[in-house]
């Protein structure tokens with residue numbers, strides 16, 4: 001019988017990774033559903049309004065799992081290595097949202113969003129992976145920045161329910177002013193902090209962090225950064241014509257003086273390619289001494305929706321390599337990811353043909 005064929009070692013390893021991946025996503029969903037159920041009606045309304053604002057065009061958003069999984073899986077490694085070398089490990093989320101993310105059209109197709117993953121994930125991993133059992137206490141401090149006061153209020157209430165919630169501050173306002181001030185204050189305290197900063201501004205130009213913010217925040221600090229780069233959206237904002245002001249705002253005042261092809265198209269001739277936006281971000285982070293930059297595509301079927309950029313200052317960081325290899329191994333192909341999500345939510349019962 002075809003179903004009874006013995007599996008090769010490769011197939012067995014793949015199946016093990018796959019089961020683990022499913023367990024993690026299942027956990028992110030289960031906790032999100034519990035939290036939403038615990039919210040008062042007005043908070044639920046705010047969360048629903050947030051979902052329809054950010055996920056309105058697409059019925060499904062399963063590629064967000066890639067982003068959130070990449071974010072979650074950076075945390076254990078960051079904490080483990082950071083704890084051995086720094087006094088204080090600090091998480092900053094520059095665009096927090098209310099703490100929940102939507103993956104599909106139904107009310108139960110949700111998972112924890114980036115700030116709650118930062119709060120909750122260390123415990124989950126410590127309980128499940130022996131190698132990481134010492135990271136359960138997580139970060140020493142969390143700063144969650146959110147522009148919208150209502151979303152920030154919901155996040156605050158969700159954070160308060162968590163045993164480590166006392167270590168977190170929800171700051172209402174624009175990250176372009178709040179982020180540099182948080183970092184400055186932390187650096188003045190005389191401890192040796194290491195930051196993990198998650199920057200998730202979506203694709204609108206006016207929600208991006210400016211180059212001035214990034215330069216002011218990251219010049220002195222030791223910080224690992226994951227940023228969602230909506231390269232297609234940003235390239236489109238140059239709408240066929242060069243825009244040196246916008247290019248300078250996003251990538252630094254001197255960007256337009258460089259002889260890069262990316263700056264040629266963004267500042268002088270127009271019609272930038274998506275890859276020009278990635279190159280421009282790399283240029284900005286290189287200015288700050290980031291020697292180690294990895295790009296992770298976030299895909300829907302065969303379309304790249306956006307990219308994640310991981311920037312680390314340390315030039316020789318073998319853990320970054322193993323992290324990227326881990327993601328490559330664990331993250332299912334986009335078309336399979338969609339079915340896994342449906343399977344997790346009970347909408348598709350068989351995944352047999354994936355092995």
Ligand SMILES: C[S@@+](CC[C@H](N)C(=O)[O-])C[C@H]1O[C@@H](n2cnc3c(N)ncnc32)[C@H](O)[C@@H]1O
Nearest residue numbers: 095096097113114146147148174175200202207
């Ligand atoms: C894509 S959502 C973030 C999703 C979140 N990272 C998650 O994984 O659940 C973007 C959020 O950033 C907020 N926002 C936009 N511009 C901002 C700014 N300049 N500073 C702080 N928050 C901002 C929006 O109100 C929105 O809630």
